[in-house]
Amino acid sequence: KKNEATQKSVPIDLVLGESYYFEGRHKEGGGGDNFAVAWAIDATDETTPAIIQAKDISMYPPIACKRDADCTDNNYCTSNTCNLETKRCSVVDIDLSQTRCPPFPSFNEGLNVCKSNDDGTGYCEQEDLPFVFVGCYIDQNYEHFPDLSTRVGIGAGYDHYACHDACIDLGHKYFGLQANGICHCGDEYGRVGEAEYCADCSVGSPNFGVQKNCVFEHRCVLDSDCDDGDWCTENTCNTETGMCSSVDISATRCPALDDFCGSIQKCIPVDETTGSCETVPKCDDFNPCSTDTCDQTMKSCSHSRIESCPYPEEGAFLDTWEGGDVAEFLDGSTLADLYVVPDFPDNPDYTETITSFLEAPQQRGNAFGSRLRGYITAPATGEYLLYVASDDASALFWSMDTNPDNMEKIAYVEEYTDSRQWTKYPTQESDPISLVVGETYYVEAHHKEGGGGDNLAIGWKIPGAIHTTIIDGSYFSKYPPIKGTNQIANAVIDGWTQVYAKGSLLEVYPDLWASSSPYTKQGAGRRNLNVVIQNDSPVFYVRRLCPSCAETHQDIVYKRLTALPEGMDIDYFDLFTENWKDHPNNSNLIDFTLHSSFEDALVDANPWSYCNYNADNVGFPRECGPSGWVGSQWNSVNKGGQPDIGLYVWNANPSITDPARPLPSVGEFGDKQAGTCVGADGKPQDLGVFKISNDYETIPKCLMMCAAYPGHTACELILNQGCYVHTLEVARGSGEIGEHGCWVISDASSV
Known part of the structure; x- marks a missing residue:
């Protein structure tokens, strides 16, 4: 109605059933174009025009008829009817194709095409789609x-x-x-x-x-239609379905080698006709801090730790995607919204470390995706149930070995749960998974947050447990623990007595720390080793063997350096088998040192520099290591830990009946020179004092040696001279601690 005066005709009277010729002419100059013819039946000024439909027009005048038979065109696939009001044949055929030839049930069977013989008969013919x-x-x-x-x-x-x-x-x-x-x-x-x-x-x-x-x-019609340009696959055309199929022929292209260490080859395609075979390290343990060694003769793998490795193992990785320039497209709350991001999974916006529990921090924001990944070492053999809880959606993946390529989805959340809410949906729980104590497995969780609160946590129900618990840091690490070649040929060690064992190291009398053991302090009412740690006790040793542990942890020696203060007691059975703590008086490099061999311990060589403590039900040595955090090497009576453990005490350790360590003679190391310990007259104390070492560089070592002598009253370190023990009452003088040092007994015991 843009130009209503010229766009519409004057009223025209038409008669039902009569045919009329019409013609429209149109010229397009430029820009958009359109052309249409409409009418208004029983037209008034208020009537809205309607475009003329195909049923009302034809290329030729309709045929006059009295019945449907007058309109037949002998087409098997159509039907023609006579309009008894207009006495004209319908200008639009009724398509009978799908009635005559119903569609096939499967799309890929093609089309069931109706064919006419133009004599009223016809047939159906299958026609393949391209x-x-x-x-x-x-x-x-x-x-x-x-x-x-x-x-x-x-x-x-x-x-x-x-x-x-x-x-x-x-x-x-x-x-x-x-x-x-x-x-x-x-x-x-x-x-x-x-x-x-x-x-x-x-x-x-x-x-x-x-x-x-x-x-x-x-x-496809021919096999050549299925060429995918991959030398490592064989592609064929299924002529019945028209679909290509692909078969991996990597093993044919790159067959296994005869030798053990080079038995794995990876097929690398260049194009359809060329490629190469790359030898994959047989002994790769997926830990960047280990050197992997393959022994062809023994057909075994071994791994040794790389000193000063720049990749800390503690904790698990938490990767996060925030979208960057396309952040608005991460607004959704489903994993599909994360998976469409081009940078997932290889390029997160940032990566952080979580340590205490296998759980992401809460209330991190809105519109982000994350991935939590690491390795879990099983503390016991049996069937486990794994769980995931999250807000919003998440999925939990598990590999039955340390290879991330082998992971499969085992549980998921489609909507949301509260923090650590493990049973809101049946899908949060995995099927039972059989794990082996001491073995390590890869785990990964994907998480998508839309808006509101957020959380992500992974839990488990270990064999024999009633309740689901969050997986704590004692069980997971960023990389698999490094397992060396078993260096322990015989659990019976000359000169040592076994006091506790489990697994393959269990002997006839495994628990000499039990209540009836001669190693139990009489009257103490609990298991301990204080029989060998009297207040005046010198250095003593406890040794742990673990054939299944990493090479650095297969033979650990605990060297006690300080005596316990008067009236203090340590339950050593609990300390080593259940609750490794730093209190009371159990701190690395002060009260004890750890070594990877007894030979090192005897000469104070290569003491371990890292130690942590105080995780409930996690025994010796938690994640202590030669130079840093080393996971999953601990043992525990309740939690399991490493499966093969033996604890030993050295037969030469002093017992309660051992004579006290004799003091050296005054002249054995030379007479004492002026220091900072003074007598009642305020002058340097030269009486009742004995030199016990020429070592004047290490304060803790001097104090430890001094504390081993009965009746000592003070320890003194003199620059360029040595370490001394006092037996008479002394006080600290005014000398400079930087050059000389005097520690009375209260100072020495606290240090």
Whole structure:
């Protein structure tokens, strides 16, 4: 009605059933164009014009008729009718194709095409489509992160045939149709997962669904149609289905080698006709801090720790994606919203370390995705249940070895849970998983936060447990523990007495620390080793053997350096087998040193520099290590830990009946020179004092040696002279501590 006066005719009287010729003429100059003819039946000024429909027009005048039979055109696939009001044959045939030839149940069977003999008879003929249906797959945020990589054109309106032809021209293997006929092409699909509803993917469908691709593959005829350019695969065409199939022939291209150490080869394709075989390290333990060694003769692997390795093992990795320039596309709360991000999984925005529990910090923000990953060492053999809890969605993956490539999804959350809420949905719990004590497994969790609160945690129910608990830091690490070659040939060690054992090191009398043991202090009422740690006791040794541990932890020697203060007691059975603590008076490099061999301990060589303590039910040595944190090497009566453990005391350790250590003679090391310990007259004390070492550089060592002598009253260190023990009452003088030092007994015991 833009120019109503000229766009409409004057009223024209028409008669029902009569035919009239019409003609419209149109000229387009430039820009947009359109042309249409409309009418208004029983027209008034208020009547809205309607475009004339196909049923009311024909290229030729309709045929006059009295019955339907007068209108037949002998086409088997159509039906013609007589309009008894107008006495004219219908200008639009009724299509009987799908009645005569119903569609096949499967899309990929092709079309069931109706064929007419033009004598009233006909038949059905199967006709292959030039493409086959693969499935329908989620494609959220297709404007920015399409599942099929290339969008065709900028418009819509594509059907199967047009999209197929366009993707063929672009050289892509697959094409996909979305809502309104948007066409995408690509060589891979399914990154986000399958869509649930696929009925609208059929040929002839006007709408293919929202946020998904109806994915099709070009129909193959010959094997050569299936060439994927990969030397490591063999591709064939199934002529019945028109679909290509691929078989991995890596083992044929790169057969296993005869020797043990080079038995694994990886097939590397260059193109369809060429490639190469790369030898993969047989003994790779996935730990960047180990040197992996393969012994061809023994057919075994061993691993040794790299000194000063720059990759700390403690904790687990927490990777986070915030989206950067495309952050607005991470607003969703499903894992699909994370998986479409191009930087997932290889390039997180940042990575941090979590240590206490296998759990991400809470209230981190909105619109982000994360991944929690690491290695778990089983504390006991049996069936475990794994759990995941999160807000919003999450999925938990598990590998039955240390290779992340072998992980499978075992549990998930689709919506949200409260923090550590393990049983809101059945899907949060895995099926029972059989694990072996001391073995290490890879674990990974994916998490997507939309808005509001957020949390992510991984829990388990270990064999025999009633309740689900969060996995704590004693069981997981960033990398698998380094396992060396078993260096322990015999658990019976000459000169040592076994006081506790389990697993392969269990002997006839395994628990000499029990209440009836001669190693128990009489009247103490609990198991301890204070019989060898009297207040005036010199250095003594406890040794732990662990054949299943890392090489540095297969033979650990605990060298006690300080005596216990008067009236103080340590339960050594609890300390070594259940609760490794730093109190009272059990601090590394002060009260004791740890060594990886007895030989080192005897000469104070290579003491371990790192030690941690105070994790409930985690025994010796927790994550103490030669130079840093080393996980999963501890033992525990209640929690399990390493399966093969033996604890020993040295037979030469002093017992309660040992004579006191004799003091050296005055002249044995030379007379004492002026220091900072003074007598009652305020002058340097030269009486009742004995030199016990020429070592004047290490204060703790001087104090430890001094404290081993009965009746000592003070310890004194004199620069460039040595270490002395006092037996008479003294006081600290005014000398400079930087050059000389005097510690009365109260000072020495506290240090």
